[in-house]
Amino acid sequence: MEVRVPGRCPEPGPVTQPSAGIRDAGFAGTAGDHLAALTRGRIAMERRTFLKTALAATTSAMVMPGLARAQAGKPATIAFFVKNVTNPFWKACRIGAEKAGKSLGVTVETVAPTKPDNIEEQTRLVEDWIVKKPDAFVFVPVDYKALVPSIQKVNAAGIPIVNYNNRMTGVDLVSYIGSDDEVMQYELCKYLFKTMGGKGKIVHIDGVPAAITAQNRKKGFERAVKETPGIEVLASQPGNYRRLPAVQVFENLMQRFPVIDAVVCANDDMAVGVAEALASAGRGDKTRVTGIDGIPDATAAINAGKMFATADFSGHDQAHLAVTAAVRKLRNQPVPKEMILPVVIVDKGNVKGFMKTPEERDPPDWNKYAAGRA
Template structure:
């Protein structure tokens, strides 16, 4: 009887140790990794450039297993502030902003600062609030490249038109500054008209129609983005003057590349938005991991002409 009782006690003790061991294993199990949530406030998605920014961000976020929330301010600074407030309520780990207006967005950035959410800007800068970094292109360099390319296409002389973007953004101001710096080196080139079209194709069409009617001799046009270049081109086509005018844009969106291939545009400046979107998510990942980042990240710009339009890379 004693032997049976001893055997039973050994069995119970062994089973208890096994159960304790299992319990210890459960307690030490690695907790599931928290999924990173990123908010992306876009100034508009009614423009191929910014659609491509979103697509690049989505591609990188999907590859990294990140939850990405995208909003569209429809080029309305007030709507973008509302978008930012909504994103703050969703408690993202990081917020990325592509401003509709550099001055107006400062209010939104300050709200994000108050919420203690890491934030940075892409493409266009903010004129207020604290951001960890800014990712974009050198807009002065871009404008200068465009100006030099137009001067070369015109052999250093002729009548030129400048169609400007949203002058409340650093991008529009800096592209114009770079273009005019280049033009100043060519005394035989005259800027006969300079007007804003707010980076909008429809507005550029109307602007260019009026300029064409008022000026019988136009040799070159610089549009500060390709959407405006497409609007200007439509007006030039309608007037039958496309063959006489050298047109240069910026951004290297697909319609502009097609126009270069067709001989209707002289050049554009490749500032690939898809890669801008990817870089934004990569930077957000670094921030989430506590890694060091640069205060400013400047991506490369490339002149695209008929000579390299077939090989230029604008997305993965």
């Protein structure tokens, strides 16, 4: 009986002369030569198999750093990106992400450009963090097109990515978590126009034109205007999602237009600035101002009667859910391909329920959002 030892070839048997059939087939040499050749072939094949196995193991370790860290007893690290550190919305995002990290036992590192919404700086930051090899990226692009090549490099490095707030295409994502910006601005404008009796003169303060959120919110605004013939748009100009630029733009518009019935702003930071400019000019009680985000300054302004309404974009909840999605991916738990938060309009009637700071807000219910029941 022949016994085979794993990883070794059987010893060749006695040498015999090749049969006539072998000789006639054109094979040269003895049967011993053929057996030796077969032995060498088998050793080469086993060596190739070993190398393939080793390569697969190395690749697995490269693309699953979270698993490697978990096996080493170290907490996973999530690189959490924001667009800037000046807008209160991104502060809410950071707090939501840190809360999720703390509850899930992972380290959340916040990454932000020093220049607000700067494409070149965010590109460098992405490349720096690829070298640092975090377990996952939770990413929002300052420009959803310009950052595609950088995120493709993250894909090539095998680092999983959860995209939140500004949807990206052309890259491999674990999940997208955010809101439908067009629907949100559309619903908010329809509500505003209805309270105005379907007529009036309005100004639109846009966000960063290159941002997908601003583009989609503008589409929602334009759709609502088109459906309401009594609304006259006096001007539409960008405020770049920041308070000071928006105030500067709006102060010029106030000089041009003595009557402005409403101002639709693409976010709350700009809306709060516009409301303050109107109050300073003595026109605060004559113009309705809307924003989007539900930041504390905006809910306080609504409560004080200085702003008319906002939509709760909840950076806190988006970020909390996005970090949770990244951790679930690392732990091989199911994650939906997208989670879309519902539109919630906040005005004087319900603002009390939205006046908590990000630190005070309760964490979102993952199961409810994942099931689409939020």
